[in-house]
Structures are given as C-alpha cells and as structure tokens.
Amino acid sequence: MTGTIEILYEDEFILGVNKPNNVLVHHSHYARNITDDSLLQLLKSQQNGLSYYPINRLDRKTSGVVLLSKQKSYVSQFQELFDLKEVNKVYQALVRGHVLEPDTIDSPVKNDRGNYKGAISRISPLQTFEIDIPVQPYPTARYTLLEMQPVTGRTHQLRIHANKISHPIIGDHKYGNRHHNRMFEQRLGFENLFLHCKETSFRHPVTQENISINAPFPAFWEECLQQLQALSL
Template sequence: MESPVLLNTTSTIEIIYQDFSLVAVNKPHGLLVHRSPIAADAETFAVQLLRDQLDRKVFPVHRLDRKTAGVLLFALDEAMNSAMQKQFMEGTVKKKYHAIVRGFTEDSGEIDYALKKEDGTVQEAFTSYITLNRAEAPFRTGKHASSRYSLVELNPATGRMHQLRKHMAHIFHPIIGDRPYGCNKQNKYFKEELQMTTMLLHAVELEFVHPLSRELVLIKADYQSEFRRMMELLRFFAED
C-alpha cells in the first residue's frame, strides 16, 4: 500500500480536452482515479470531481497510479467507454510518459521484461525509452558527495500494472519517489530534505484514433507543480 499523499486540489479538475463523447483531465499527483479499498484514507477521486464538474456520469477508460500525474481520459457514455477500452487493450493507443530516475540512463533503450501479476500469471511487457536530459546534484544519499539523475521519456507498448515503475527498477534506474520499487535512500532524501512526497512520473501524451470521427487525437498535459519544481531544482530542461 502506498503512503498517503496530501493533495492540494479545489473542487474542480483541469480539463485539457473535451468533445461530445470524450473528456481528458490533467490528473494531479496524489489523486485516485476512483474509490479503492486499498486506499481508505482517500476522500476525493478524479471520477467524483469530474462528474460533479460536468454534472453527468463519466467513465474512466484507463487508469493512472495514485502518485502518477498527467493525461487521464474519460468517456461520456458506455458505448464510447467500451470502444476506447478496446483500443487500450489492443495496444493502439500511444502513451508517452516523462520520469525522473536515479542515475544516468543510456541515450535510448528497450526493456522487454515479463511481469508477474498477484495471482502468479506472467504477462509480456515492453517499454522503450529515450533520455531527454541528465543532471548531477550535490545530494549526498550514500558514500558519494553527489547524485546523478536522468529525465527520460517512456513509451510503454503494453499496459501492465506498475509496468513503468517495475521496468525502470529492473534496469537499476528507479523512478524517484516510487515506493515500493524505488531507491529508499533517494526517496528518503527527497522527502526529508526537499519536502517532496510524490512520485516523479507524469503522463505527458495520449494519441489515438477517435472511434466516431476517425480523426487522430493528440492530448498533452503540462507538468504538475511538484514535478516542475523538481525539474527546476535539478536544472532539467525537457526537449519539445
């Protein structure tokens, strides 16, 4: 179970795309998509906020972890919900994430590493990545006087639970703020010295073919304030 995150949010959520059948929001870090028995401390949910804001029923067509921010897509009726979920299941939706990870990553790479579900089922999982920037900061978290970090673009071809978190940990470049897959020393430093209590993973883009119009839709979400603060602190500058 992830530790609770203090969520500074108003009664509304930022809408970044809307048409007659779909709406997308820029989900803040720390906000659950919907009510969950494993997070009994939560009282506010993206589904609830958007439903109240639009005054109508909404259907989340995919999921983001509680600590992950960025593009979250909803359908406005059951037929569109089924159509979009089908696209996600078939892997035709292109997803792009940005993450700040420990260490200097390679310029680019591919992670082809199967993941095991809680019931023991093994699922194929594939992620490609590109390094956007690297930085070295005077953070002493171990025997060295400084720490290295990379800003990476992650492109998951599959959609397994905690895939990006597990894949980055698998190649020894865990996402900063990730529990339980991350680096305890780094996470402790960021929490105690930098007062950061989230995870530095942001869903930047979703791209898909609209089931009704058949037009290509590209939705982008700006960084949330905490991710941006860490970018500035580490002097990262993302490439367009």
C-alpha cells in the same frame, strides 16, 4: 485540496483530463482504506453533477492524461484501442542515475493473480543532472529526466521496469530507492512520485480524427527541475 481538475480535451463522446498526483481514478476494493475524493467524484462536483466513465486508469500516485467517456455505451469502443495497442502513451519520469542511451526493456511483470505477463517499455533520456549532495553510497547524486513509452499496459509496468534496470523512479516507495527518496523529501522538499503521463494519442474510433492530448507537468515538477538545474555541477 486538489483544486480544479484540468480538462485537456473534450468532444461529444469523451473527456481527456489531467489527473493530479495522489488521486484515485475511482474507489475500489484494492483502495478501500483511501477516503479522499476520487477523480470521478471531483469531476462530478466540478461538472454540475455529470457522471463520467473511465476508459483508462493511472496509479493513484501517477499524474497525467486520463480518458473518460460521457456515456457508458462508448467505453468499449475506446477501450478496444488500448486492447489493440493503438493508443500511444508517452510518460516522463525522474529516475536515479544517468541513463545515457535509448533502450527497450523486455521483462515480464507479475499481475494481481501472481502470474507473469510479457511487458515491453521503450525509454529515452531527455536530460541528466548531477548535484553536489551525497546520497549513500556516493559523494554526489545523479538523475535523469526520462521519456518512457509502454508498449504493453501491465499494472505498475513502468515503475517495475525502471527498478529492473537499476534506475528507479524518484518518490516510488514500493519499487524505488529509499536513500534518494529520503533526500528528495528532506533536502529538496518533494514527496510525490515523479511519473507523469505527458501525452496520449490515438485515432478517434467514431470521428476517425487523429487525436493528441498533452498534459502539463504538475507545479512541483517544474520547481524540482529548476532546483536540480541550479544545483547541477
């Protein structure tokens, strides 16, 4: 059970919600084998049958801020903000290894058609951990809580860029490190992807207000960070 979808922001035009891990924003051809209720279905049930229209999306395994329109006619106004790069999105990720300095990753990402498109992400370390658990080939394991800001919005961009700099995101079975993923599952008890859209901010295209929507971490994040802190050397 996913439980109640947390509503973070609401006005007469849009809804900002905290999407849980492992929930599709909506069903599509690409996820035709997934039968669990989507975010749109869960919200419709929760909101007395009201329908909403996605403005942006997150990967199924990623949690955090998703914007939804109350009317289909509003969607294009808000999506234009994303197209013009006028939406600031701040993610946090738990990655393998120690990232010690802020950096900008400028590396193309392949799209669904197999073409490479320019992609830029900014990263900044927030906290590092070293724990006394060996993970092949090292006698201890190092991790960084990382802030990630996508300048462009390519599919899987942050996950690919984290892998590109040899600091893959924990729980990422496509682009990650299987040894660290296995340790988190078997020793610490965490199977989810550690990528969370923490904040989305923009100027409202109708009201012209500056809007900042913040999403609390899922509970397992807090539990994991506490464990890492307790185990730290």
